Amino acid sequence: MLRIWQDGLPGLFIVGLAVFVWLSARGFPPLPEGYPGPGLFPQVIALLLGGAGVGLVFQSMRGRDVPRAPEFALDRHALRALAISCFSAVFLLVVHALGIGAATAVACFAIGLLLRVRWPTAGIAAAVAGILVHLLFAGLLAVT
Amino acid sequence: MSLLSWQGALALLLGALYGTVFGAIPGLTATLAVALFIPVAFFLDPAIALPAIVAISSVAIYAGDVGAAIARIPGTPASAAYANELYRLSLSKGPLYGLGISALGSATGGLLGTAVLAGAATVLAAVATRFSSFEYFWVAALGLTAGVFASGKRPLRAFVSLMLGLLLSTVGVDPTLGYARFHFGNPTLIGGLDYIVVMIGLFGFSEVLAHTWPGRRNFPNANGAAAANQWRFFFRAPLRLIARAKALVARSSFLGILVGLLPGAGADIGAWIACSFQKMTRKTAPQDEQVVLAGASSNNAAVASAWVPALSLGLPGDTVTAMVLAVFMMKGVTPGPMLFEQDMPLIWSLYGTFIVANLLLLPSFGFLSARLATLALRLPFNLLISVIAVVCMVGAYAINNNPFDVWVMVSMGLVALMLKRHGFPLAQVVLGMVLGPILEQHFMVSAIKSNWNLLSFFERPIAILLMVATIGTVLAGIRIVRRRAG
Numbered sequence: 001m002l003r004i005w006q007d008g009l010p011g012l013f014i015v016g017l018a019v020f021v022w023l024s025a026r027g028f029p030p031l032p033e034g035y036p037g038p039g040l041f042p043q044v045i046a047l048l049l050g051g052a053g054v055g056l057v058f059q060s061m062r063g064r065d066v067p068r069a070p071e072f073a074l075d076r077h078a079l080r081a082l083a084i085s086c087f088s089a090v091f092l093l094v095v096h097a098l099g100i101g102a103a104t105a106v107a108c109f110a111i112g113l114l115l116r117v118r119w120p121t122a123g124i125a126a127a128v129a130g131i132l133v134h135l136l137f138a139g140l141l142a143v144t
Numbered sequence: 145m146s147l148l149s150w151q152g153a154l155a156l157l158l159g160a161l162y163g164t165v166f167g168a169i170p171g172l173t174a175t176l177a178v179a180l181f182i183p184v185a186f187f188l189d190p191a192i193a194l195p196a197i198v199a200i201s202s203v204a205i206y207a208g209d210v211g212a213a214i215a216r217i218p219g220t221p222a223s224a225a226y227a228n229e230l231y232r233l234s235l236s237k238g239p240l241y242g243l244g245i246s247a248l249g250s251a252t253g254g255l256l257g258t259a260v261l262a263g264a265a266t267v268l269a270a271v272a273t274r275f276s277s278f279e280y281f282w283v284a285a286l287g288l289t290a291g292v293f294a295s296g297k298r299p300l301r302a303f304v305s306l307m308l309g310l311l312l313s314t315v316g317v318d319p320t321l322g323y324a325r326f327h328f329g330n331p332t333l334i335g336g337l338d339y340i341v342v343m344i345g346l347f348g349f350s351e352v353l354a355h356t357w358p359g360r361r362n363f364p365n366a367n368g369a370a371a372a373n374q375w376r377f378f379f380r381a382p383l384r385l386i387a388r389a390k391a392l393v394a395r396s397s398f399l400g401i402l403v404g405l406l407p408g409a410g411a412d413i414g415a416w417i418a419c420s421f422q423k424m425t426r427k428t429a430p431q432d433e434q435v436v437l438a439g440a441s442s443n444n445a446a447v448a449s450a451w452v453p454a455l456s457l458g459l460p461g462d463t464v465t466a467m468v469l470a471v472f473m474m475k476g477v478t479p480g481p482m483l484f485e486q487d488m489p490l491i492w493s494l495y496g497t498f499i500v501a502n503l504l505l506l507p508s509f510g511f512l513s514a515r516l517a518t519l520a521l522r523l524p525f526n527l528l529i530s531v532i533a534v535v536c537m538v539g540a541y542a543i544n545n546n547p548f549d550v551w552v553m554v555s556m557g558l559v560a561l562m563l564k565r566h567g568f569p570l571a572q573v574v575l576g577m578v579l580g581p582i583l584e585q586h587f588m589v590s591a592i593k594s595n596w597n598l599l600s601f602f603e604r605p606i607a608i609l610l611m612v613a614t615i616g617t618v619l620a621g622i623r624i625v626r627r628r629a630g
Contacts, residue, residue: 028323031592038323038325041318042311042325084352085353085558088551091550107537112526112530115526117524121524129531
């Protein structure tokens with residue numbers, strides 16, 4: 001029963017998403033004379049998504065076509081993945097203060113250390129990446 | 145000046161080099177590369193500017209496959225159609241082989257597209273003008289349907305991914321009526337989600353995150369093929385494959401040419417239809433080589449055929465040709481039937497450029513970029529991951545100079561991890577995002593102009609043909625999925 005619950009969870013989530021989209025799209029204004037307006041397309045998608053979600057739940061109950069992906073377990077590796085994601089905040093903070101080249105170097109160095117790259121190697125890679133990004137993006141493309 | 149001058153040759157070489165760099169970096173696209181070149185092109189003779197633009201776009205479209213081969217980060221939505229297969233090929237047989245198939249397949253498709261451009265431009269352009277919003281709607285529907293069955297054995301999950309992509313495409317201003325949807329009060333979201341940013345997150349950043357788990361640590365093998373082997377992997381083996389799969393290449397190129405002819409349709413649909421067709425028409429699961437070959441040849445065939453409506457009618461086939469038309473106008477060159485009478489040297493120069501770009505530049509710069517990619521794979525694994533992570537952040541930020549795009553990219557990476565965990569394919573999300581606005585806009589325009597008489601979708605002959613093709617794709621796909629499951 002627990003397995004069915006776990007396997008059916010994506011389907012239930014999708015049904016929930018479909019309901020949310022449907023309800024949100026109902027608030028969009030129609031065209032004159034009552035014809036469908038900007039809400040039509042999202043509502044059609046919501047209907048199809050909801051149907052697909054129900055289909056996934058039925059598939060899980062029948063034990064059919066349920067892929068397993070145990071390698072993405074919620075363990076310390078997941079924390080590391082989350083930490084890498086959070087470094088995007090560091091990148092954005094530095095890019096405003098020091099420019100895109102420096103932000104690249106800082107983010108590259110920090111993520112390298114997080115992934116246990118030896119600090120001299122991470123430092124050299126960060127410096128090279130920062131310089132190249134500065135030349136291409138800041139110099140040529142005027143990204144600031 | 146002409147292609148045969150040293151200036152023309154230099155323009156080709158520099159254009160190809162520039163296109164290779166741009167195409168290979170996530171976040172930088174062929175369109176951006178051409179857009180940055182346009183201010184320079186204004187000051188050049190058209191006989192020099194046009195070859196450079198052709199070289200940039202032809203090579204950059206292929207170069208988007210480099211990221212897919214080494215890290216599963218496709219450079220364009222069309223590359224996303226076969227990114228998984230290309231990555232698997234790189235893992236099993238090395239990136240040189242996969243990229244060789246992509247480069248030489250692209251070159252072959254490009255040559256076939258050029259042949260069509262040279263032989264039948266004005267005739268085919270007349271066909272393209274018969275496409276109205278009704279036909280465009282069915283073309284988009286056909287592309288989406290092909291995407292559902294391109295994933296293999298799990299069409300329901302592919303359908304969900306496609307719907308998620310369509311849903312993401314509804315964020316922002318409605319393409320027909322201008323109403324802002326799903327922005328939740330955030331002014332940045334009123335502009336919608338950039339599909340390039342989403343693609344970097346779904347493919348690139350999610351791969352970075354996935355590789356933090358030890359069981360996922362696999363990158364293509366870079367270890368030393370000798371120089372002679374490199375040539376064999378990149379040139380000889382793929383050429384043998386192309387020689388054996390002539391029908392596949394011709395069919396896929398034909399599909400790409402058809403789609404490229406349609407103004408505004410883009411190469412993406414052609415690559416998806418070609419890859420899906422290849423997956424659906426085999427009794428057993430197709431080889432990865434064949435899927436990559438189908439997608440790559442369709443891709444570059446569309447690049448060439450997009451010039452057909454541009455030259456013959458002044459209607460841009462894609463964003464690149466739209467910019468080229470601007471150059472034409474600046475230079476006092478008027479596209480249309482008279483162009484073929486009044487300025488044939490320019491036209492011949494253009495044809496010659498396509499031939500040189502596909503015959504010489506694509507294979508040589510393709511080999512160069514593949515070698516450089518192989519060298520990059522010699523870096524320590526964790527260092528490579530950290531560099532790719534930062535490239536994803538930089539690429540996402542640089543597109544619009546907007547910090548919000550970095551958050552979107554990271555969020556999409558996390559969403560992609562969840563999707564992968566539960567067996568949902570990712571490429572269909574991008575397909576839905578790209579085709580969603582086309583599908584919705586043409587549906588709404590058609591419905592409004594026919595006063596919501598939905599039967600009008602089934603009245604025009606070409607629309608009926610496309611509808612039949614769409615239904616046929618669904619039925620064939622269901623049959624094949626059942627056969628493979630049973």
